[in-house]
Structure formats: C-alpha cells, structure tokens
Amino acid sequence: MTDLSPTLSLACDLISRDSTTPEDAGCQALMGERLAAVGFRLESMRFGDVNNLWARRGTEGPVLCFAGHTDVVPTGPVERWAQPPFEPVIRDGMLWGRGAADMKGSLAAMVVAVERFVAAHPDHKGSIAFLITSDEEGPATEGTVKVVETLVERGEKVDWCIVGEPSSTEAVGDIVKNGRRGSLNARLVIKGKQGHVAYPHLARNPIHLAAPALATLAQETWDAGNEFFPPTSFQISNINAGTGATNVVPGELEALINFRFSTESTVEGLQLRVTDILDQHGLDYDLEWTVSGLPFLTEPGALLNGVSAAIRQVTGRDTQPSTSGGTSDGRFIATMGTQVVELGPLNATIHQLNEHVSAADLDTLTDIYQATLEQLLC
Numbered sequence: 001m002t003d004l005s006p007t008l009s010l011a012c013d014l015i016s017r018d019s020t021t022p023e024d025a026g027c028q029a030l031m032g033e034r035l036a037a038v039g040f041r042l043e044s045m046r047f048g049d050v051n052n053l054w055a056r057r058g059t060e061g062p063v064l065c066f067a068g069h070t071d072v073v074p075t076g077p078v079e080r081w082a083q084p085p086f087e088p089v090i091r092d093g094m095l096w097g098r099g100a101a102d103m104k105g106s107l108a109a110m111v112v113a114v115e116r117f118v119a120a121h122p123d124h125k126g127s128i129a130f131l132i133t134s135d136e137e138g139p140a141t142e143g144t145v146k147v148v149e150t151l152v153e154r155g156e157k158v159d160w161c162i163v164g165e166p167s168s169t170e171a172v173g174d175i176v177k178n179g180r181r182g183s184l185n186a187r188l189v190i191k192g193k194q195g196h197v198a199y200p201h202l203a204r205n206p207i208h209l210a211a212p213a214l215a216t217l218a219q220e221t222w223d224a225g226n227e228f229f230p231p232t233s234f235q236i237s238n239i240n241a242g243t244g245a246t247n248v249v250p251g252e253l254e255a256l257i258n259f260r261f262s263t264e265s266t267v268e269g270l271q272l273r274v275t276d277i278l279d280q281h282g283l284d285y286d287l288e289w290t291v292s293g294l295p296f297l298t299e300p301g302a303l304l305n306g307v308s309a310a311i312r313q314v315t316g317r318d319t320q321p322s323t324s325g326g327t328s329d330g331r332f333i334a335t336m337g338t339q340v341v342e343l344g345p346l347n348a349t350i351h352q353l354n355e356h357v358s359a360a361d362l363d364t365l366t367d368i369y370q371a372t373l374e375q376l377l378c
C-alpha cells in the first residue's frame with residue numbers, strides 16, 4: 001500500500017503489531033520515536049506486566065494531554081475475518097484490522113496532528129503530553145490508574161485531556177463524551193426461615209418479605225439527573241430463591257442490583273437510602289457493595305469549547321456532548337481535576353470481527369486534533 005496519508009500509514013504500522021491486552025508489541029516505542037523526534041521527553045512506566053508511556057513536550061502549563069491505549073481486544077476466530085486481523089488493508093474506503101477503530105486509528109491521528117502542530121508552532125503555549133497504556137481493555141489496574149497516581153505524587157498537573165476512544169456514531173465528531181455515569185453494584189441477601197409450605201406459621205418466607213421492599217426500590221426516584229446526565233437508574237439484574245421443590249419455603253432470597261448513577265447522587269447516599277428502605281420493611285438482610293466506577297463530568301469550559309470549535313471548523317458539524325455508554329480510562333484521569341473529553345472515530349464495529357473504520361475519517365480526525373491544539377495552545 002503506497003500513497004497512504006501519514007495517519008493511515010502509521011495506523012497500519014500499529015495495527016500490524018499483535019498487541020492483544022496486556023501486550024504492547026512495540027506500539028509505544030514506535031509512537032515514542034515519532035514524538036521524541038519533535039521534542040517530547042519520554043518516560044516508560046512499567047507496572048506489573050503492562051507498558052505505559054508518558055511523554056511531554058514543554059514544561060509550562062496549561063497541559064493538553066492525548067490519552068489512549070495500544071492494546072486491543074482478542075480477535076475471536078481468525079478464520080471468520082475477511083483478512084488476517086493484524087494485516088491491515090484499505091478496501092472500499094475502509095481501513096480493516098483489529099484496533100482500526102479502537103483505537104490505533106486515533107493514536108496515529110494524534111501523533112500526526114501533534115507533528116504538524118509542532119512544525120507550525122514550535123514555540124506553542126503550555127505543554128503537550130501523551131498518556132498511553134496497554135491495559136485498557138483488560139483489568140485496567142496497571143495502566144492509566146497507576147500513571148495518574150505517579151503524576152499526582154509528583155504534583156504534575158494535566159489541565160485538559162482528549163481520550164481517543166471511538167465516540168462518534170454517524171459521522172466523525174458528531175458526538176463527544178464529556179462524562180460517564182457511575183456504576184454501583186450490590187448483592188442483597190434477604191433472610192427468612194426455611195420450612196414446610198403447609199406449616200407457614202413455622203417458617204418465614206423471604207420471597208414474600210422481599211417482594212414489597214423490592215417493589216419500593218424499583219419505584220424509587222433516586223434523583224432527577226441534570227443537564228448532562230439522565231436520572232440515576234436502579235435495576236435488579238438477578239433474583240434467586242427456592243429449593244426447586246413446591247412444598248418448601250426457602251430460607252433466603254438473593255438479588256443482584258445495579259445503579260448507573262449521575263453526579264446528582266453519591267455512593268454513600270445511595271447506600272444509605274437502600275438500607276433505609278430495607279429497614280422500613282423490617283427485613284433481616286446482608287448487603288455487599290462494589291463500586292465499579294465513579295461518575296465524572298466535564299462541564300462546558302475551555303476544553304469542550306475548543307474541541308467543539310475545532311469540529312465545527314473542520315467538518316461544519318455542531319458536536320453533541322454526551323455522557324452515555326460504558327466506562328473508559330477517562331474516569332481515572334478526571335480524578336486529577338482534569339477536564340476530559342473522549343473524541344474518536346465511529347464506534348460501529350469496535351470489538352467485533354472484521355473491525356473497520358473509514359480511512360477518510362482518520363484524516364479528518366487528524367485535522368480535528370490539530371485544530372484543537374491550535375484552539376488551546378496558540
């Protein structure tokens with residue numbers, strides 16, 4: 001494949017390395033080489049079996065950081081791909097290969113955008129940084145979260161961060177993610193007393209005891225959401241009781257519950273309200289809580305304005321901020337008080353067989369990243 005744009009050529013180089021989580025397969029070295037050549041100071045941070053790269057150009061603030069991951073999800077059955085997943089091709093205007101959309105295309109666009117920006121503005125304002133991990137698609141315990149801890153320990157501040165996750169739905173730049181909901185889980189066990197159905201006065205049926213309490217929980221309004229978040233939602237995802245026999249009152253009932261919560265609610269507040277409701281129903285119960293992510297929100301400000309202006313300038317489109325979807329590494333970066341947005345290509349085929357992305361979109365994305373740099377650091 002000759003005559004590829006610099007972004008597509010770098011994207012192909014990255015895709016041809018099998019960097020299934022937690023492997024990086026030399027992707028960070030390749031990016032680092034390009035960044036060092038335009039004045040970045042590189043720092044490899046290895047935690048456990050995960051490679052991470054922190055790279056920075058400049059010593060002053062404000063700091064605009066590009067963040068992302070070089071790891072990819074497993075290919076699934078290779079024989080069901082139209083071409084080998086780590087042998088990228090461009091066909092019908094699409095770049096095909098594992099990681100094309102999530103998110104080696106974005107990584108290539110970031111590097112090329114920065115190269116162009118630095119060539120045009122060698123004495124730009126503030127600093128540009130890259131925070132790259134190879135542990136986003138896996139447990140995400142040795143990656144961004146650890147790099148963030150290191151930066152916090154040494155007092156290194158990041159003002160703005162663009163995460164290259166594929167945020168777009170119909171056209172590149174139509175959606176940017178400016179926050180994510182939190183996720184809170186619990187295992188609830190309601191205790192009764194096992195017995196014979198014919199002698200209910202000798203038993204206590206946990207199903208009968210639980211039903212009105214679960215109905216109250218399901219009907220509760222937890223908050224009204226806000227301008228950026230839908231109302232907090234409560235779902236019972238599993239419910240289980242009974243021995244399988246028709247003549248036995250079971251001893252306990254187990255339910256798994258999940259909150260997807262907005263910034264109007266807190267973990268402690270939701271926990272308290274659940275126990276209040278269970279107590280009002282006079283139940284004997286155990287509750288085990290796990291938090292799988294805290295919510296974050298980037299309100300309109302310099303970053304969101306800069307990104308929106310860049311998207312309008314390059315595509316003519318008015319972007320739509322959204323907080324929908326699952327979690328991403330943005331949640332770790334936001335804990336530093338950093339404004340965070342996710343902006344990347346279309347997410348239609350991510351994690352699927354035959355992952356692909358529009359080749360032209362990656363060049364457009366490069367222009368958007370470059371225009372954002374110009375908005376914020378000129």
Ligand code: ZN
Pocket residue numbers: 069102103136165166
């Ligand atoms: Zn991703």
